Amino acid sequence: MKKGFDSEKYLELQSRYILERVNQFDKLYLEFGGKLIGDFHAMRVLPGFDPDGKVKLLYKLKEQAEIIICVYAGDIEQNKVRGDFGITYDRDVLRLIDDLRHWDLQINSVLITRFTGQPSAVQFKNKLERRGLKVYTHGHTEGYPMDVDTIVSEQGYGQNTYIETTKPLVVVTAPGANSGKLATCLSQLYHETKLGRRAGYAKFETFPVWNLPLKHPVNVAYESATADLEDVNMIDPFHLETYGKYTVNYNRDIEAFPLLKRILTKINQDQATSYQSPTDMGVNQVGFAITDDAVVQEAAKQEIIRRYYTLQADYKRGIGSLEATQRGKYIMDEMGLSGKNRPCVAAALAKSEQENLPVVAIELADGRLITGKQSKVMTAAAACLLNATKLLANISDKMHLLPPIILETIDKLNQDVLNHRHQSLDCKEILIALSISAVTNPSADAACQQLNHLRNLQAHSTVILSHSDEETFRSLGIMVTSEAEFQSQNLYYGS
Incomplete structure (x- = not known):
């Protein structure tokens, strides 16, 4: 940034x-x-x-x-x-x-x-x-x-x-x-x-x-952040x-x-x-202490858009009010902003429409857009993280960083020992697998080294992220938003 x-x-x-x-x-x-x-x-x-x-x-x-x-x-x-x-x-x-x-x-x-x-x-x-x-x-x-x-x-x-x-x-x-x-x-x-x-x-x-x-957008962003109040x-x-x-x-x-x-x-x-x-x-x-007003204004405008998406998702989850959601939309409209001002939104939606699957998109610091789609193996958020680290480390997209035996072992632990239903591996599980692979695989190690370069990047998901994936993105410092759509009809599993 x-x-x-x-x-x-x-x-x-x-x-x-x-x-x-x-x-x-x-x-x-x-x-x-x-x-x-x-x-x-x-x-x-x-x-x-x-x-x-x-x-x-x-x-x-x-x-x-x-x-x-x-x-x-x-x-x-x-x-x-x-x-x-x-x-x-x-x-x-x-x-x-x-x-x-x-x-x-x-x-x-x-x-x-x-x-x-x-x-x-x-x-x-x-x-x-x-x-x-x-x-x-x-x-x-x-x-x-x-x-x-x-x-x-x-x-x-x-x-x-x-x-x-x-x-x-x-x-x-x-x-x-x-x-x-x-x-x-x-x-x-x-x-x-x-x-x-x-x-x-x-x-x-x-x-x-x-x-x-x-x-000023910084002050308007505060109104958006306190829409519920x-x-x-x-x-x-x-x-x-x-x-x-x-x-x-x-x-x-x-x-x-x-x-x-x-x-x-x-x-x-x-x-x-x-x-x-x-x-x-x-x-x-x-x-x-503001040194560059143009930079600050643009950052605040992005925060207004993020708050709009957060309010929409919170309302869908049942933890936000309709009034706060409408206020967030009004503030964004008043500033002349929309999801079009957030490049990762369009990238995620376009890829999702093409694949007919949940997709997460991350915008890199140089403007490049990386996507990841949901699969039986991993969530869209996890796939996007892997793809982003591979690109940053100049690793071929065709190279597999995670040996199937490690992924199968984690899945077996979840199902046979912890008695969890089979679900796609989330970000945290995939990052653990990546760190294990890094011990013997130089390419996996190179990908791990790029995780700190994801901080302050923008991301968007076409579905509401699971609590685990959202927490991992937060820990990595990725500013993620999502559409107000659930990934599945499950009320508990995968939430």
Whole structure:
């Protein structure tokens, strides 16, 4: 991918600006929106953005920072899934804890928000506590959202357990949106003020980018990514009225700002007067690190198309709403985009029509298009991966890299030992077979060496990929979309 973003510059700008905000208070509660680790949306729309750039930012600030992780009890109960990793929110909390520990960052605690005794949330709390983690629960805030006098009182935030912190910067993060980060920050501000400390609040939300135009593709891609939340980008009217400058924010923050300002005023008069707009609350510097706007715009347009296909497939699976699907289509149409702007789509559909079989197509960095079709031996995704690695390694298409005996042994294991129904071998199984063959076959080894060159490539499938194939493509860094069609009538096998 061509780069259009400077991660090093971003890291420097962002860390310096956050510290400036921290120095204004005894303690700053920083609401950390988006993905703290593995922000692949940002990586896709800002080529050059390090998906782990935010955690590297915190590592740079680790002497001043500690982290509270929020998760909404209802999301645990409903097994809500984080789409880019394909795991539930409670499992993503576990992943996040492990990753933060890897970076030697201090985790203060996990907070389960809007807790009313949900059984799955209780079980999750027990699991964490028995592994030595501090876990808090907060219920619904009395009087919320309109009765500010009750909210900011002992009957409101005062009912929440105060979370003891020791560092000047407290990062409040979560697996996804609507996890209770803002309420947690405000509750802590209430308690800090009661204790006589000058505590502040700020918001770190990467998207929409406040200093890019409203209809810039990067900002429109954010609307597409949050189609299920019905987020809409807007000009911040409070900032425009106060400063005469156009900045971009999203509807939920703009709608909530008058109430938020009243709450902050009630908690601490000084804190309230420093923020005249939602933009004032933000600390995001990502827009200043864009180095090539044309590259970024094209990447964002591709993300809008990918989101459209994802929304279509999710609706077909039964995990997305019709409204979100229609919104994704509307956004794509509004930008004048279609599947024709994604070359791998046409290649996959043409090959599938010719073969009357499921097909996956991958677009290589030089624009060449590689296809793979479904067979009794392997899935279309697996066949496409093999074909792509062979082409990149300059191996003849007629050469077989995988000895039949290895494939037969894997198939026999699946059927005779693991008692699985016979199915075409998926990407993971084929890559294992390829790595085994690489021990004795130089050509297979050469193909294996090309797997890292598949990262950031575009792919399209004419059917919804199995969970295993989708996960393998995700691990390889291939940006795959699919038609909203199932491969077979099976409801469980091959899904």
